[in-house]
Amino acid sequence: MSVVAVAPERTAAGAISIREVGKSYGEGKGRVVALERCSFEIAPGEFRVIVGPSGCGKTTLLNAVAGFHPITEGEIRLDGELLCGPGVPQARPGADRVVVFQHSTLFPWMTVLDNVTYGPVVQGRVKREEARERARELLAGAGLAGSEGLYPGELSSGVARRVEIVRALACEPRVLLLDEPFRGMDSITKSVMQQGLLELYDRSRVTILFITHDIEEAVFLGSRVSVMSTRPGRVQATIDVDIPRPREVGVLTSPRFRELVGQVSELVRGEARRAFEAGERELA
Amino acid sequence: MNGASRRTIVRRGILGVLAWLALWEVGSQLGEWIGVAVPLLDKVPPPHTVVGDLGELVGEAGYWNSWSLSLQRVLWGFAFAIAIGVPLALLIVTSRTFRGLFFPIFETLRPIPPLAWVPLAIIFWPTQELSITFVTFLGAFFPIVLNIVDGAAQIDRRLVLISRSLGLGRVGTFARVLLPSTLPAMVTGAAVGMGITWEVVVAAELISGGGNTSGDGGLGFLVWNAYQGNDLPRIVVGMISLGIAGYLSSTMVRALGARLMPWRRAA
Numbered sequence: 001m002s003v004v005a006v007a008p009e010r011t012a013a014g015a016i017s018i019r020e021v022g023k024s025y026g027e028g029k030g031r032v033v034a035l036e037r038c039s040f041e042i043a044p045g046e047f048r049v050i051v052g053p054s055g056c057g058k059t060t061l062l063n064a065v066a067g068f069h070p071i072t073e074g075e076i077r078l079d080g081e082l083l084c085g086p087g088v089p090q091a092r093p094g095a096d097r098v099v100v101f102q103h104s105t106l107f108p109w110m111t112v113l114d115n116v117t118y119g120p121v122v123q124g125r126v127k128r129e130e131a132r133e134r135a136r137e138l139l140a141g142a143g144l145a146g147s148e149g150l151y152p153g154e155l156s157s158g159v160a161r162r163v164e165i166v167r168a169l170a171c172e173p174r175v176l177l178l179d180e181p182f183r184g185m186d187s188i189t190k191s192v193m194q195q196g197l198l199e200l201y202d203r204s205r206v207t208i209l210f211i212t213h214d215i216e217e218a219v220f221l222g223s224r225v226s227v228m229s230t231r232p233g234r235v236q237a238t239i240d241v242d243i244p245r246p247r248e249v250g251v252l253t254s255p256r257f258r259e260l261v262g263q264v265s266e267l268v269r270g271e272a273r274r275a276f277e278a279g280e281r282e283l284a
Numbered sequence: 285m286n287g288a289s290r291r292t293i294v295r296r297g298i299l300g301v302l303a304w305l306a307l308w309e310v311g312s313q314l315g316e317w318i319g320v321a322v323p324l325l326d327k328v329p330p331p332h333t334v335v336g337d338l339g340e341l342v343g344e345a346g347y348w349n350s351w352s353l354s355l356q357r358v359l360w361g362f363a364f365a366i367a368i369g370v371p372l373a374l375l376i377v378t379s380r381t382f383r384g385l386f387f388p389i390f391e392t393l394r395p396i397p398p399l400a401w402v403p404l405a406i407i408f409w410p411t412q413e414l415s416i417t418f419v420t421f422l423g424a425f426f427p428i429v430l431n432i433v434d435g436a437a438q439i440d441r442r443l444v445l446i447s448r449s450l451g452l453g454r455v456g457t458f459a460r461v462l463l464p465s466t467l468p469a470m471v472t473g474a475a476v477g478m479g480i481t482w483e484v485v486v487a488a489e490l491i492s493g494g495g496n497t498s499g500d501g502g503l504g505f506l507v508w509n510a511y512q513g514n515d516l517p518r519i520v521v522g523m524i525s526l527g528i529a530g531y532l533s534s535t536m537v538r539a540l541g542a543r544l545m546p547w548r549r550a551a
Contacts, residue, residue, distance in 0.1 A: 068445050095451030105446040109464040109547045119450035122460070151547040171450060 014174035014207030016042040022073030034060045036232030045205040049222030053272045057233025058211045067091035098168035099177040106152040113148040119171035158189040178210040227267040230275035329517045337517040354502040358481040361420025373432035394426045398484035419488035424477030435469020471541030482530035
């Protein structure tokens with residue numbers, strides 16, 4: 001992948017506002033509170049990373065924004081429109097908020113090109129040929145030229161993951177929702193993937209909500225990093241990452257990077273310890 | 285799969301068949317070995333008598349007519365099983381209400397052997413051919429439905445979520461995600477079902493009275509008729525014919541499935 005010049009800012013869309021969101025499962029004694037009075041705002045074009053110990057409700061929050069699960073309190077808005085809130089427990093899933101999961105969800109029966117054109121074509125936004133043209137450009141831009149005719153089963157996990165991010169971007173979403181997309185990858189692949197994502201972000205400046213429990217990843221990628229607490233899950237602190245973009249791997253050894261990682265680690269450790277002392281056993 | 289390994293597979297297959305024929309011939313000829321009766325094989329006519337009988341049968345028009353008759357019955361039964369079984373299975377998969385209403389009945393009917401259906405099959409349908417086809421239909425119907433229902437349970441739910449996230453509604457997601465996801469299970473069900481139609485063709489063809497010549501009632505009837513006439517080599521010929529027919533037709537279903545699922549070759 002090559003270094004790409006920073007593109008001009010997109011239209012200012014993709015502001016997410018999460019207000020007093022609560023989510024609980026079950027009733028009576030078995031009631032589990034996954035999220036409680038969780039609030040934060042994401043600015044249009046911001047790369048927001050949420051870190052926190054496993055079980056803190058990060059994924060629950062992302063699924064609520066995506067419209068995969070209902071919430072029980074509060075509201076979530078996208079550019080001011082209500083996604084879910086009082087009277088509308090569950091948002092409608094839609095291509096304005098595309099999700100990339102931890103494991104590949106490319107459609108195995110479609111070629112790479114068909115996977116990438118799937119969104120634009122099924123939404124009826126563009127003609128198939130036009131979508132293909134655009135998909136080829138996007139794939140080439142992500143260093144995936146030549147993979148168009150392959151099936152997902154023929155791709156390495158890293159390539160499959162990149163295709164999946166490209167597929168999401170092809171929908172021109174207002175928000176990209178990434179749920180630990182690089183988890184379980186070896187460190188070399190992971191670092192290539194992170195660099196690739198940063199390039200795609202620098203070019204598209206789409207709003208990103210990125211979930212991880214890897215603190216270095218959070219600081220390397222994010223414009224702001226929010227630390228979530230466990231049970232009840234809520235954003236405990238948000239740290240501005242004032243490292244300029246475009247970011248290269250060299251950033252990883254800079255003193256400012258280490259300092260920020262230290263700060264976030266401290267916060268996460270505090271949360272993890274508190275959760276552990278509270279008797280929680282679902283730690284990473 | 286490359287040419288070389290395919291050749292190896294064919295060579296192994298032929299070798300396996302030859303080795304088995306040799307074992308059969310020797311076992312059947314010996315009858316006993318160092319005072320111990322050769323199990324099972326001592327009661328079966330040796331391959332060379334079977335081949336002799338086969339040679340005789342091959343010359344008879346009735347034998348080939350039996351192939352053709354059985355094949356038609358099997359294919360019609362199979363076609364109906366697909367036409368009714370696939371939509372039914374998809375209904376069970378997509379509607380919990382329908383599953384709740386229908387699945388217990390399905391599971392009760394499923395274990396009933398096709399032979400037990402023969403009397404009802406005769407009463408149900410006006411013609412003999414329809415009755416026979418009905419029994420072969422039953423053979424294919426249950427494995428097809430069951431495979432799809434089980435296969436659908438294995439579907440990656442996240443593919444459905446992602447399709448919704450990419451902007452497709454429920455109906456579109458059904459057509460573009462659920463159907464291709466269950467296709468492998470459909471093909472497996474069809475291949476198994478195809479094999480079973482041949483398994484039940486003996487029972488089904490009990491219904492037919494047979495034709496003028498020994499083989500004229502279908503391959504299943506040929507076996508039954510040979511049993512009544514105590515013609516052991518002919519029974520074995522009939523059994524082998526059924527086996528080959530079943531193997532070939534299941535292979536064809538699988539090959540067709542592979543064409544429908546080019547992505548599976550890639551994996």
